[in-house]
Amino acid sequence: MQSKIAHAAERKAFSIALDQIINAASGKDREKNLDRLVDMGSKLLKDTAPGAARGLRAGLYPGSKWEEFLFGLMDEVDHNIIKTAVLNGGYEAAFRGLRTCTENAEKYQCNVPWIILFDPTSACNKHCIGCWAAEYGNKYNLSFDDMDSLVTQAEALGTHMFMLTGGEPLCRKKDIIKLCEKHNTSMFNIFTNASLIDQAFCDEVKRVGNIAFSVSLEGFEQSNDGRRGDGSFGEVMAAFDLMKANGLLYGTSTAYTKNNYKDVTSDEFYDLLIEKGCRYAWYFHLMPVGAGAGTDLMVSPEEREYMFHRIREVRGITGGKPIFAMDFQNDGEYVGGCIAGGRVYCHVNAAGDVEPCVFIHYSNANIHDKTWLECLQQPIFQSYRSHYPFNDNLLQPCPMLENPEILPEMVHEADAPCTDYAAPESVDDLCARTTPYAQSWQATAEELWLEEHPTGKKIYADELSNMNVDDKAKIIAAEDEKTQAVTE
Ligand code: SF4
Structure with a gap:
């Protein structure tokens, strides 16, 4: 070391x-x-x-x-922000931190993630259709001391990249600035609806330097506001203009569905994002998580195949667009498949439960009861470690979405309770819901995978x-x- x-x-x-x-x-x-x-x-x-x-x-x-x-x-972009992003995100997290995490993983015989997602609060100032935060409100918060202790312990093991999700993290603006200022060798990426970003906050972000943003956007005005409420699209555009004028670093975060997948990958959409100063566009497959979640809006195999080709085209060395697009389900091969359970990342919810993934709400450990290292050594993370990889075909990376027989096995083996505070459900019910999707995607996934990897690996x-x-x-x-x- x-x-x-x-x-x-x-x-x-x-x-x-x-x-x-x-x-x-x-x-x-x-x-x-x-x-x-x-x-x-x-x-x-x-x-x-x-x-x-x-x-x-x-x-x-x-x-x-x-x-x-x-x-x-x-x-x-503000030069202090560029420098901090490369120094903290590149040198400290992706280079030195990843080395330290790898050495600690061997030393402690558990996964040590180089990225941690945590929810400062379950509260949100919006009421988006289908979002649990709308129903759950301000029930759970990580105190400043909770977040500070988590980041301090994680940094000691090598982690220097933190992503803040929620709820709406910026309901806790003051604590977040204090946290980022204190941990000035780490990089923080905030997933936000952007409605609370104002000039005073931009001034603080420039002063602190180590913050980037991923702004939720579901499409053009009509489809975005249909889900996120009237006026949301306009609010995001205004926030982009303010962030651009202040030289901040930001991109978008989009869940793709059968209703919006073409819009959110159209030339017009990218041109708009680029004009508004976005540098990246993260895409997430819709996950039917939580009791009663529907599967109707999940993409079909043909629609997912469209996303597979389109995102690669947009991101290509030539052609495409000058914006970094990434699809977290179809781009699994660039990160070795599933990154959860601490292999690359894990999630801490606003109640302090340490979960394998932001979509997988089963856990044996809470930061209020255990040290961070003990949380990483919990049974469900060890199950993730021993069962990984879940499929040689990295277009089927997930133990819940594409390999629904595996997650129940791991959760039962670890005896991990459900920690979903909005809509708890048994892992068997969850995976019964994803099984038809997994079966329908199988043939297309195999064909696409073998075209590029004829040995299957x-x-x-x-x-x-x-x-x-x-x-x-x-x-x-x-x-x-x-x-x-x-x-x-
Ligand atoms: S558990 Fe599934 S959704 Fe979570 S990181 Fe792994 S592949 Fe992605």
Whole structure:
């Protein structure tokens, strides 16, 4: 494990290099500096996300659309925010943090996530159709001390990337700014309806620097407001204008359904997002979670296949649009399949229950009763660890949505109670509801997967990505020892 002195020296070196690159990339000779920027990014990612490092090299070249994207960032986003996002999100979380998490996973024989989602509150200022927060209100909150303790303990294990969900996290603006300011080596991404973003808050975000936003948007005005309430679309557009004028870093978060999937991936929609200053568009498959949840709006196999091709096209090295689009269900192959149970991430709800995933509400641990490490060692997380991967076909990554026989097995094995405070239900009922979907997606998933992976298995271009966590940890520890010897 890297010493504190070596870590501080390494962070300082990255910080200095980053200042030089940001200045150069904003100046008139910036094309010439592109190579330095790519080198630095590749170095950050080479041991922990070699696939992303290769993507960076392939996509960033003079005249490319990703060069246009990068220079747009440099011209329009506050430089303190860019620097903090790369230093905290890139160096601290994706490079150093991921190495430390991997070493700790081996040391403690449990998953140690490099991203944690948590809900500061169950409260929301909106009443969207179908959202549990509308019915549940202000019943649960994590106090500032709860959040501070969670982040402090998680940072000690290597985690430096936090995503705030809810409820509406910005109902707790003051505590959030205080938290982000205190934990100034971490990056925070807030999932928000954007209605509480005002100039005073933008000033605080620029001062603190380590905050990005994912704004909920379900489509154009009619479909968005049909679900999120009259005037919501206009509020989001106004918030985008304010965030753009202040140079903040943000994108969208969209649940796709059979009603909106074409709208939210249309050229017109992307052009609007780009004009409004969005840098990324996250897509989530609709999950029929919670007693009584319907399956009617879930996409058909043909509609999901459309999403598969369309998101890849939008994100392509050439063509598409200069915005980073990602579909969390169809892009599973880029993160090794299911990321839950602490393998990459986990979720803490506003009551403090530590759940494998924001969609999987079964847990044996609560942050009010256990240390963070004990929460990570809970039985349901160990079940996730031992059953992973849930399918060799990473277009069927989920133990609930595409492999509904697996989640009940894990939940029963771990004897994990349901922690869904809005609409609790048994795991057997939940997975009975997803079984027809899993069966209908099977044939298309297989066909798409075999086209790109004829052996049926994903083979990575580098040895490291094919290794298990214990072997990776040994390699990382050996490399850190070498670097430390040089630093000292
Ligand atoms: S449990 Fe399912 S929804 Fe959650 S991360 Fe895994 S694949 Fe995604």
